[in-house]
Amino acid sequence: MLLELLDCGGINCATCAKSSGLLPIASDERPSEFGMINVRTGELQSSTTDNHFDSDEVDKLKLIRLRSSTDDSGLGQSLLTQYNDTNRSHEPTNREGVINTPSALEMGGSCYLLSSKASNGATHASQPDILKANIAAKEFDDPHARTDLSMTIGVPLGKSYPSLRDHSTTPSLSPQGPKSRHVLHKPPKPAFASGFESNASVVSQIRVARPPAEGRGRNQLLPRYWPRITDQELQQISGDSNSTIVPLFEKVLSASDAGRIGRLVLPKACAEAYFPPISQPEGLPLRIQDVKGKEWVFQFRFWPNNNSRMYVLEGVTPCIQSMQLQAGDTVTFSRMDPEAKLIMGFRKASTSMMQDSQLAAVSNGNHSSEALISGGFENVPMISGYSSLLHSFKGSTDPQLNALSKHWSSASGDISWQGTEKHGLPRDAFLLPGMSAPERKRARNIGSKSKRLLIDSQDALELKMTWEELQDLLRPPSVNPSIVTVEDHEFEEYDEPPVFGKSSIFILRSTGGQEQWVQCDSCGKWRRLPVDVLLPPRWTCAENAWDQSRRLCSAPDGLTPRDLENLLRLTKEFKKRKLATTVRPALEHESSGLDALANAAIVGDDGDPGTTSVAATTKHPRHRPGCSCIVCIQPPSGKGKHKPTCNCNVCMTVKRRFKTLMMRKKKRQSEREAEIAQRKQLWGSKDEIEVDSTSAHRSSHHNPSENESRIGNELESQSQTTNSANTFAETGKGQINLNCQLDLNCQPDRNEDLKLGSSQTSMMNLLRVASQPLETYLKQNGLASLVSEQQASPAGHVQLQGATTDNEGQPSEDHCADSEIQEMALEKDDTDEKDSTPDQGEGDP
DNA sequence: CGCGTGCATGGCT
DNA sequence: GAGCCATGCACGC
Incomplete structure (x- = not known):
């Protein structure tokens, strides 16, 4: 259905939004991205014009989170309610501040809203686009047919996202400068407003929760389980295939789901509606194909529970691991017709800076298990958290992804919801003899909709770490700040808001060389850059001015899948250890896995302690050229000896x-x-x-x-x-x-x-x-x-x-250990994965 | 002791 | 208040 934008002449500013019932809405995944929804009709709208807001208006922007898509009222009412509530309380949801981060968004729910209380004349949209949306207004008349809308428009996050709080003296974390110096941001100037440019990807990035396909008890399915597929995906998924992908349901992984137990609790209604009926608790082995074509077999079973049943998929850990999913990420279940093959996709929570794939489809390729787990990413573009699926598909040269589209029958939201009635299909299509699978542990709590999900101290720290990591991604405005001193704290006050840079990995070679690796937002390949390069929010191979041979996405990946795997794993390990170090500050005495890592790094591959020095690290990633801290002023490793008369x-x-x-x-x-x-x-x-x-x-x-x-x-x-x-x-x-x-x-x-x-x-x-x-x-x-x-x-x-084995928690080494770990990651292959994996090291006395 | 299994419990919708 | 479901936990291996 086509939704036409209301012609209020000012619908793109919040002032008019208020009067016209239009609210700007930001996606849960793309907080910077912006759209409009008509709260009266539920219609989804947007504009592609610049300067939606003037500076004064922007300053009053608030981040508001919708309660959820499961409100009892229709979405329109829900939005309206939220909007009114927000107008009563000007407390921004994001208390942290200057920049609303994916972390913060992840903590909340599914849908976010930007609103403004501006009352002056904002620049209005000129000629809004007409969006295609898979929303029928009538759905909002049906209390059971709520639609969870989120809209994304391809706007670079940092460029467009406003300061979310007053530019008071409340400091934010600063990646640079002395500890007492904080970064403030003055009200965004028109430079910000101009950031609201949108582009042609508007249409296809709308994420819509769709009523599920036909199935037993479809009407009882909670909307939170409704599959949400962006219009962008749908538009991109053109296909001449005979196969039809019917989204069935999705679920946000709980800590238990993503945990080591390997049991994914299935919503009862979904299990009964879309999975084969089972009468025995033992259930059935269920064959499910993942997005890369790998087939997994899970035990689909249930437990008697209070005169009811509790359905689970057992043995999901390998699959979840291979997708690198964790609590908070979403798994999607679809059905490929007419084969009636179950398809398992996923959608990463947006904080996963390292790699944030968003694939909901499947290919019919056949990858080996090994390729999937360890090398699978070689061929799958890793879509940056802020790059769009559109880009990923467009830019992909991967036949796998191209193959994906063949299985999607819908374009422009015309997915075959009626599809094929599942029960008319051979259920055996899913079934296979059971098999077992190994597990690895991973669990992390996510934001709280319930008490159980409340982050505990550990998780809070991890969140903190995430924030700190985010600081690394903050790119200060180009203009020099003015320094304001408030109560002995220096604040850097910028006229412009900061932007998010792209995350990258820093590597220290045993030779002393330092590298920065970044993933192309287009093709997903990793490219090596000098360490001092500050990355913009989006980076592609074409911007690789340092390696002409790899300026094209077609150039081979700079990192082997194994390298990458090691890097990612060790980075995660390091993060964990860093967290642990924070929790157990300086009084930690036992030699930890970090020690082992550090020691291994110290020893080096050739076992010669001399070649790779104890502190082979000099400048840690957090620091940038010009940093004069004690770490950064150290002479590079291996460069010259200090004489007794040295005056350095x-x-x-x-x-x-x-x-x-x-x-x-x-x-x-x-x-x-x-x-x-x-x-x-x-x-x-x-x-x-x-x-x-x-x-x-x-x-x-x-x-x-x-x-x-x-x-x-x-x-x-x-x-x-x-x-x-x-x-x-x-x-x-x-x-x-x-x-x-x-x-x-x-x-x-x-x-x-x-x-x-x-x-x-x-x-x-x-x-x-x-x-x-x-x-x-x-x-x-x-x-x-x-x-x-x-x-x-x-x-x-x-x-x-x-x-050398004295760890003591060693916060001072954290920066360095980061690099050391990553160094190891790359050199681990050379040592043929001897024994220095973090896990193994952890247990060492 | 660690891990997997099969519930049981209780918070939340 | 019923049912769902995230998680706890006893038990056995």
């Missing part, structure tokens, strides 16, 4: 701290001596020279005799390359932990440790140590590398030899 920042810092330490000790020593002398005067001298350095504020478990013995073994213990480092870190006493001292990544608490440790050290020993030249001390303590051979290592990560 790192060496100076080391020396300065050492001197400070020694001065402090000497001062204490003199104080002690004075005190001792005083005591002798008072009580006649009975005290020994050996002084308990304990003072009121010192560790209560200090034991002088123990100290002595420890000190006696100090050099020996420090030169060990075993887990004594753990003890070393744990006790923090009896030894001067230069590891802390030398870790220049500015961990104040480590300095505290240092004080504590040193204060508990025998005075004699202190005297002895303090009297030594720095170089002597370092050498005696196994730190000769710092003086002479170090040098392959940036001092920020110089570690005691015996401390």
Whole structure:
């Protein structure tokens, strides 16, 4: 059905939207993208004109989330209600702020709304498009026929998305600058408004929840299970095939579904409507084909449950893994007629920056299992989270995807909903003898519609991490900010909103070389770029100015599927570990999988610790050229040695701290001596020279005799390359932990440790140590590398030899570990996947 | 102890 | 209030 845009002359501005009942609506997946819906009629509309909003208006934009598509009222009413509610409360849903991120959107629900309370004359649309939509107005008359609308228009996210809150002093996270500096954004100027350009992909990106195909109990299916297929998909799916794809239902994966148990709970009504009837709890093996043509067999069964049934698909883990799905992602079930073959598609939640495929169709190709799981992505364009399916299909040279379209019979929403009545089809088409499948674990909670879905602290942290990751993607406006200081916090205030850059992967080679890998938004292939390249939100091979041979999408992928798999996996592992590190801050002593990774990276493939330095990392991905933090100013690994006379920042810092330490000790020593002398005067001298350095504020478990013995073994213990480092870190006493001292990544608490440790050290020993030249001390303590051979290592990560397994949570290493992990990912193949996988490393003591 | 299975429970619609 | 379903959990291997 064609919906004509109402001619109100101003429907594209929210002012008019209010008066005309039109609301701009943004997609759940494409928050920046913009459309309109007529809340009175439910008609879906949009415009392709620029300057929908003027600056003042934009400033008042709020993000509003629709409750869900399951409102009891029709969508129009729902929208209207939400709109009114929103007008009463100006609290933006997105409290985080400056930019509404996919994360935030993911947390909510299915449909988002942008509205505005602008009251001035906004620039109106000139001539709106007429959209094709698969919505019949009459559906809104039917309370059971609600349509979950979301519209996407191909607008680059960062370009168009407004500041969602007032430009108050509330800081946002900043990827750059000092910690106390925050980024603010002034009200978007017309530069923003002009971002509302839309394009020809308007039509095909409308995502519509469609009433399900015929089936038993179709009317009872909750709308949230209705398959949502974008009009874009439908339009793109042209086909001369005899096959017809009939979307059946879809389900957002719960943590349980995506978890290790491998059981996907099926909505009862859907299972009974579209899957073969089963009478025994054991059920039947069900053959389901995925989007890449791979056939899976799941056990379709049920459990008796309160006089009812609970249907599940068992053994879905491999499939879910292969699709890289997790909780919050959506799986779709369709039927290919006339074969009556069950098809399982998926739609990723939008936060998956790494790869966000959105495929709902299937090919008839036959991929091997291995190709699917490990190498399957070689041939499947990985559609960036912000690139459209349209683009992906258009740009794809993949015969698989082309094949996909053949099976879709509908264009412009004319899908055959009536389709073939399933029950008239041979159900055996799905059936197969059962088979088992291995599992891997993965589970993550998602946003909350219920208590169970509330993110716990872990997940909140993960969300936080996601936010932090997002910061990496923020591209500051080109114009220099004005700096405003508010309560000792510096804020960078920009006239323009930031934009999202495209995510990429940074890799550190054992040779010291750093690379950045980015995925083409068009073909999905990975290209290598210099590390300092800032990526725009969308990037294609054509923009590859650094490698002429790979400026075309037809050029082979720069990453082998294996590389990619390793990278993605290890990146995820790293993320997990980073999270764990955050949860268990600096007091973590056991050697973790991260240690194993780091150590493996340290050792390098050839096992020569020298070639790949301890801290082969210099500039971590978060930092950009020009960053002057301690990490980034370190000399690159392997570049030159630090001479004793070196005056570089790192060496100076080391020396300065050492001197400070020694001065402090000497001062204490003199104080002690004075005190001792005083005591002798008072009580006649009975005290020994050996002084308990304990003072009121010192560790209560200090034991002088123990100290002595420890000190006696100090050099020996420090030169060990075993887990004594753990003890070393744990006790923090009896030894001067230069590891802390030398870790220049500015961990104040480590300095505290240092004080504590040193204060508990025998005075004699202190005297002895303090009297030594720095170089002597370092050498005696196994730190000769710092003086002479170090040098392959940036001092920020110089570690005691015996401390290479000392993790301590090491937030300071996180940045580096990232690269190290990724380095490993690429070099793992070279080592023939020996034993350094994170999982294996995790269990290592 | 870890894992898979078969429910059982209880929050939510 | 009934039913759904996400998840917990006991039990057995």
